[in-house]
Amino acid sequence: MVNQPENIIEGCGCDPYPAGAQEVGCEGCAPNMYMTCDEEAVLARMRELKDQVRPISLRMKEIEQSAEGSGSAGSREYGEEWSGLAGQLETFRSQWCEWEELLDAAIERKMILLGHREG
Numbered sequence: 001m002v003n004q005p006e007n008i009i010e011g012c013g014c015d016p017y018p019a020g021a022q023e024v025g026c027e028g029c030a031p032n033m034y035m036t037c038d039e040e041a042v043l044a045r046m047r048e049l050k051d052q053v054r055p056i057s058l059r060m061k062e063i064e065q066s067a068e069g070s071g072s073a074g075s076r077e078y079g080e081e082w083s084g085l086a087g088q089l090e091t092f093r094s095q096w097c098e099w100e101e102l103l104d105a106a107i108e109r110k111m112i113l114l115g116h117r118e119g
Helices: 037-114
Strands: none
Touching: none
């Protein structure tokens, strides 16, 4: 059996672990936690994006180093791959911005629930 945090109200039906991106966490319990289910879900997705970006940026560094060592012939050789990787990075950047907006919205909802801001 999984130990539930002490601040979860028994019988409320709350799943204290991250809700999916489209799901809404329990508003009764979530304010008692440091992060709401919404925040956890958004941050988990942002970590996934970051994990997808790392190998791309590493490959781009490798290409950059290889192109420097081989002169203009090497830069032509890697140009197409570089362009494809740069396009993927741009896609991830735009996704990251969207998830940042969702995170800001989740934080705002939490602040309203906690009474720090008016809704």
